[in-house]
Amino acid sequence: MTTTIPKVYFCTEVATEIRRTEAAVRWLWSTKALRSRLVGGRRVSTAEDIADFLTGV
Numbered sequence: 001m002t003t004t005i006p007k008v009y010f011c012t013e014v015a016t017e018i019r020r021t022e023a024a025v026r027w028l029w030s031t032k033a034l035r036s037r038l039v040g041g042r043r044v045s046t047a048e049d050i051a052d053f054l055t056g057v
Contacts, residue, residue, distance in 0.1 A: 008044040017050050028053075 009017060014034070015025045026043075028034035035049040 006046045006048065008039060008046055009050065010042060010044055014045050014050060018054065 011022050011025050015022045018025070018034075020028075025034070029036045029043055029045075034045060034053045036043050036045045038044075
């Protein structure tokens, strides 16, 4: 059985992908408008989280 590790994006990378500032990304995370999770004490979003945010899901 093979498992795939999802691509994770840190704050600066998420900001680049969605064309927002880092502060805006942190605000989206804190208001739960953009899904995120903690990995090793760092807040990250997956490519799927970003796609869902951009499509309005």
